């Protein structure tokens with residue numbers, strides 16, 4: 001059995017009309033490269049290469065795919081196309097722009113506008129525990145503009161988390177990695193199954209059979225969890241665990257000295273386990289983030305509520 | 315459940331690789347299994363393949379998402395794999411059933427459980443120290459443990475490859491089980507064949523894993539073992555995980571290890587599954603379908619630009 005790490009294309013490699021500069025990241029499903037086009041403009045290129053199915057060895061461009069995996073590999077390609085389809089329709093300053101899609105090396109590639117900066121995750125690590133309220137409000141208000149555009153196109157992101165929020169050097173955020181679009185297709189395909197990052201996925205995402213429960217509120221949970229992570233410098237307790245035994249300390253209780261009550265309540269509001277109690281649209285959340293004076297709806301503690309949520313999820 | 319995993323198998327200097335390794339996981343349970351098909355016996359790699367495949371499939375049937383009783387599972391899976399090998403031999407009228415070692419480990423609820431037959435090993439390592447290790451079913455190795463011969467002498471002992479328990483073969487396997495071993499963040503569990511531990515001095519493996527960076531340490535250890543194995547290096551295989559505390563609020567911190575994007579690995583790793591029976595065939599995507607999809611996407615890109 002082969003190792004599971006894939007070998008990236010080497011620097012200088014001529015890929016279609018692009019020249020590979022270096023690898024930016026290597027994930028289980030794809031590799032992202034920095035490359036230059038004919039005009040020497042930098043681009044980010046995402047290569048479809050799930051390491052459970054296709055492995056490239058040192059010195060090769062073509063991955064080797066075991067015969068029994070060919071069908072699954074092709075099927076996963078279809079899922080990769082979903083990411084392209086989703087992004088193609090969206091042209092917004094806070095959503096990464098896809099520029100081209102092409103086929104080479106027996107796989108497929110998505111070319112994106114290259115953004116200079118770093119992920120919110122890296123930012124959180126560099127500034128552990130010293131992220132200010134104004135920063136959180138500013139970043140997320142803008143990011144939500146992008147997310148609103150996504151939802152307007154009847155798409156859900158479903159994988160919002162600090163490592164998929166990119167901060168340009170000018171401080172503006174960009175939503176990247178629409179890879180979760182593939183989830184709709186790959187649920188029954190074990191080799192392509194995504195693994196959620198614990199802590200950021202909403203409780204209803206753990207229920208594969210009730211897709212109709214997913215909605216804007218699902219992405220909103222992840223936005224809340226990402227804001228929580230800015231404050232905690234760590235991921236919050238995972239939603240499936242919270243359903244069993246909720247140990248997540250409310251933001252309002254944890255940081256009353258550091259952040260305004262209104263912001264903390266907004267975070268807690270997004271992270272309610274019952275999706276009906278969260279902001280139901282990005283717009284509703286944006287209003288809360290923009291207006292410090294605005295009060296946040298209180299949870300309705302109906303008897304047996306927790307149980308009802310659990311019934312919905314299970 | 316969060317962990318980083320790396321597995322690799324190499325032929326060494328041998329013409330065939332008779333080692334087989336695999337891992338598989340559900341949302342809450344992880345299986346790792348290593349088998350070393352025995353050369354000299356007919357179809358060594360077949361026995362290893364049957365064992366690994368059988369145990370993996372049993373796991374996928376039973377871990378929903380937790381196994382009810384991991385030890386019971388291991389006991390059933392190893393014994394049934396043994397019988398599956400015997401059946402294979404009987405079906406083909408083989409004069410002798412093929413044989414393989416086997417070590418398998420389950421981790422769930424941050425507790426490790428393992429079982430083995432033969433001389434493929436499991437090491438549980440914490441901070442560079444061995445928490446637990448399997449005892450080989452090898453007389454020579456037992457003599458070393460009892461101080462009857464030195465480790466040096468064992469390397470050259472004529473019976474060093476002889477083991478008294480394995481899957482397949484005429485006698486029922488003697489399977490040894492570990493204790494329930496609770497794991498902490500940073501603990502390493504490593505499974506390997508004798509091609510790895512054989513050529514290495516005993517302290518090398520735990521020390522190599524003291525950084526916990528299994529993505530780098532595993533291939534490095536294999537390089538070292540292969541080099542020391544020399545002209546006749548045996549097949550070498552290894553699976554290693556670094557356990558990452560799952561529910562505690564460490565998710566972001568654990569990614570800060572600057573070595574590799576552990577985050578993207580652990581959260582996106584795909585389960586290994588051999589082509590399984592009973593799964594429905596996937597709709598086929600032809601070359602034309604691919605071309606058409608690409609054209610559609612590029613058309614949409616142009617349409618929605620600016």
Ligand SMILES: Nc1ncnc2c1ncn2[C@@H]1O[C@H](COP(=O)(O)OP(=O)(O)OP(=O)(O)O)[C@@H](O)[C@H]1O
Pocket residue numbers: 024025026027028029030031032044096112113114115116119163164176177178179578582
């Ligand atoms: N357009 C871009 N400009 C600059 N860097 C990018 C861009 N897109 C991706 N990256 C870099 O690559 C990393 C991984 O990208 P992305 O999140 O899309 O892939 P992934 O998580 O590996 O995806 P997948 O889940 O599809 O395997 C990002 O964290 C970022 O550092």
Ligand SMILES: [Mg+2]
Pocket residue numbers: 163164177
């Ligand atoms: Mg990502």
